[in-house]
Amino acid sequence: MVGPAGGRPVLLLRSLSFVVEPGEILGLIGESGCGKSLTLLSVLGLLPRGLAVQAGSVRLDGMELIGAPQRAMAAIRGRRVAIIFQDPQNCLNPSFTIGRQVGEALCIHKLARGRRAVRDRVVELLTEVGLPDPEGCMDRFPHQLSGGMQQRALIATALAAGPQLLLADEPTTALDVSVQAQIMELLRDVNRQRGCSIVLVTHDLALASQFCDRIAVMYAGQIVEEGSVANIVHRPAHPYTQGLLACLPMLGRRQQLRPIPGEIPTPDEVLAVGCAFAPRCRHRLQECTSAHIELHEATDGHRARCLLVRHSPQPVGPPT
């Protein structure tokens, strides 16, 4: 649970739980303001000033990260859990060369000593992320690279210390679709070859369904549905997931788009009890706004925060 430390309490994330297995790619899907990025930042202990984790725990390999001392967290950030952001241009320092910025991660975690060793290792990393002419890139400044190359350089920085878990926050949203495909392929290679788990945060359900093993759908600070890609995409149980699929333009399927009526609630509009999606839901029941709603198991490993799942043993089919 995440909310402002003082002042009027507004909960931004509420009873949010998920598990990332070793070597797994988990997709965290949701629209803007649903708390996807905050979730990643709270894992790393990097919440913006004024926000705090009010309850709950984050464990990495059994080790508790919430409330861990700063020094312990500094040893984990970058070394065991790394993050890449949406806009590579804003993440790279414009006044240092690529080589220096990738090398910095090695030096901080004392993984290479001496200029020669650091340089060799950085060239290896730049080669691994598929930058053409890695030697040349070392001495170039961020503005001399294209957006896709910048994102590759950033991935190299994230991989420098060999993390077990890579958090990718909309890594391709600022890129063209053909570059997006290349970057996603690179991330998949990283996942396969290094066995590194990835949490992919995105608003693009189609992208996640192509790339992830499992998907968790977020709405208004909660996970409303989670399951395998096939379950989420072909047997969505939560009306919000169904709505998202119905309004997602998909290529070669000139279907009529069916918009979800209404707007995304702001955090202080979300009811303290009941389902946050209820005001926009076509299947709303009376108790949807009064009862506390748990994640109900639809099938094995496929859970949805919806009373309809509890009411019917079969998951509700996609809307006709």
Added chain:
Amino acid sequence: MSVRGPALVVAEGIARTYREDPSRLTRVLLRTPPRQVTAVAGVDLTIGTGETLGLVGESGSGKTTLGRLLVGLEPLDAGRVIVDGLEVGRLRGRERRRFRRRCQIVFQNPYASLNPRYSVRQLLGVALRLRGLRRSEQTEHAVRLLERVGLSRRHLDAYPRLLSGGQRQRLALARALATGARFLVLDEPTSALDVSIQAQILELLVWLRREEGLTYLFISHNIAVVEAISDRVAVMRAGRIVECGPTDQVVRDPQHPYTQALLRAVPRVPSASC
């Protein structure tokens, strides 16, 4: 190529080149000649009355410049554009104002395209005045416009910052319609919006087109969105249109290698068999 209805927009061999003009100091110091970037390099285009032409391409392909050329926001370096019988760029005075009312453009970022110091009433008032409406008639007209785009009278005195992204884009559409426009250039109108809101705006665009008999040039980098709304699609790359045809044909059976590559790169939901 089949065009629905008589052509409303005709562009012939239009081109636009930007010259990067470095300051005199840099020119002297670096001895570099001014660089030239050809954003649009000879494009022919026809849009039929009531038709939606989708324009796709990656960033820097010249989509936006092409859209701006069609509504006369950029001077042409070559070629000519005729909209509804008026030749853009040749117009002066009354004729030019008439043209400006006929063609409007809706921009990608509704946070930047609406003056934050103007209320909704004022934003629409500016456009309605252009149409020659008196102040007393404006309110009634503004309310009617707001209702057409799914907003209401209670938004009249709101300022843009109080509106959500979707509401702002609705307002931008209302403002474009306020002038009595028949041809709209929609430059990535849904790119800044969430998917659930994007679908609402696309639905509104389809409805407005039918109700008002509008003609659209719909610009987007997202070919799936273009497919959902367009009758025909034009694919742009490096200032040229490399492929143009009926939407189904371009998506199902792309001819140009670039279109094929673009389509391959679009993420798709895996089929039900998995």
